[in-house]
Amino acid sequence: MKANSIVLVGAPDSGKTNYLGRLWAALRARQGRLAAPEIPPDIQYVEQTLEHLMHGDFAPRSDKSLAVSRHNFVVPVKRTDVSDVDGFSIVVPDVSGELWKSAVETFEISEEWMEQLQRSVGALLFVRVLSNQNVTPLDWVTAERLLKLHPAVEDESHKIPTQVMLCELLRFLEYTLQPCNEGTLPRVAIVVTAWDLLDAELRAAGPMAYLQTEYPLFVGKLADTERVEVKAFGVTIVGGDFEDQEFRTEFLENGDLQHAGHCVFELDDKIMEEADLTYPVAWLVEPLQKT
């Protein structure tokens, strides 16, 4: 069975782990574009993540037991919308936001990861709505203050703004992802997680409009890139926030993870909502299944 490796890219706390857990549940539900007919040998990592979700919690960023079990998640999948296509495997290598953060800060990455990127057919690039890890760009007042600082004073508080981080990560993907057999551009799905935290107006405008508001540099780069094909998805993996006790209680008492959550995306200038949480991955591997 052909193995297609996709890579999850994103800064710490961007929602990679929780999406992976929810993706596993969606693949098992076999109601989306992609389904996992069999249970792969090693599912400890995704099962641990799923356990958090089923208990009404998001997998915490600093969960050490998750870190220990973190390694490649290999799952054989089959497209459900086309009957005569062979199955294939999706390989999702272990994910660490710190690794990507460090790569942006130093431009360095381990040999193993560079090879992993070069082997990947596409990437999911994550950014989470309202994460306390998000960094806003400098403003004029702060910049003026920093420029006036005495040279001996180091600005310890500085962090790379999220939009710069996203631009750099996309640049790395442009540099490493290879075109498919027939010259089709590799795909990068931009996954805006915690989509449910936005107000109704922002949600109605769709993920690209949200990105434009928050990260204009990143959206400019997305529109300009010629080396990868991009599509933005707004994703809520359970349809609400477990911090909201009312939602959490309702979810635990009457909810069903397999029917919770959805993704939104733009199609023909319209914002579409889709219950299928495998869609971002199905879109990534779509060109490969055609060839």
Next chain:
Amino acid sequence: MQEGCGRPECTVAQTGKCLLNNDPATCAEKIGTLVSLGDGELDIEAELTTRLEPPKVKPKFPSSFTLSPDETRNLMSERYCHVVGILGAPDAGKTACLVSLYLLLGRAKLDGFEFCDSRTLIAFEEIARGARRWDNGHIPEQMTSHTKLADERAAGYLHLRLRADATGQRVDLLLPDLPGEWTNTLIDNNRVDRLDFLKSADVLWIMLDGRNLIETASRMHAIHRARLLLQRVATFLSPVTPPVLLVITRLDLGKPAENTLEKLVDEAASLGIKLRIAHLASFADGAEIDAGTGISDLLLHTVSPKESLTKFWEDEEGRDGHRSVLRFRKLGATF
């Protein structure tokens, strides 16, 4: 065979006697066994052929610090780039202008342009947070830091790719990040060896601190220095000087008098320089002028075809801007 001692000052090897009166045969400081050279037991050839493993180097992505001249040349061979020559004394506001431009883009507030890409995003970020510092520790009433370059003789370039709203065209800008001292040494010592890239500039920004042109105590000297700079530039770039945008900074503190600026316009005209004046407020100390005022106009004039140099070959079919191959030139080469 010889035996070694843990004390570096041990004299047994030279004199056979221990200064501490220890018996060399039973000394507690004695360590291991040293192989003496020349006793035939050392395989020199083998020692020489033993190679240390080189330290493992992690793979690197291309950096997004300032571009070197070589990297700039590569970019210019891919697509047409507008090279901007930026000159100005250390206090003129060059870095403040670049920082403010970057901040405008980061908040989508640059009228007439949208950000498309930059190969030097981290360099912009570093400059914006003042990570490039004065090298001599001078810190007068100064808004920006000096620019210290790794290679004293080469300029570092910042890259921006923007989309002009009016035309929809994408333009690539190369903006050198130079220390103001280079302008001073151009004026005072005619040092031009580091400024070769100006010969391929599409436009020059000559930055002047507006305060110096407003205050009576400094005005006369500021005009004098600006005139000298124009003359130096015209001589260096002879026979044709690119269009010059005379950028008067610190608009938030006021505009210089018209007759002050006329003196500089007249000077430029006498030298055959096409000059336009642009007013700029990179930061805003007052409430009336917004931070970044004037930067949009500065860019519009920079990339406007009207500002470009003499037509090498008049395009009668209106394809101006699309003939990248014909417009390619090497950095530092004259037209």
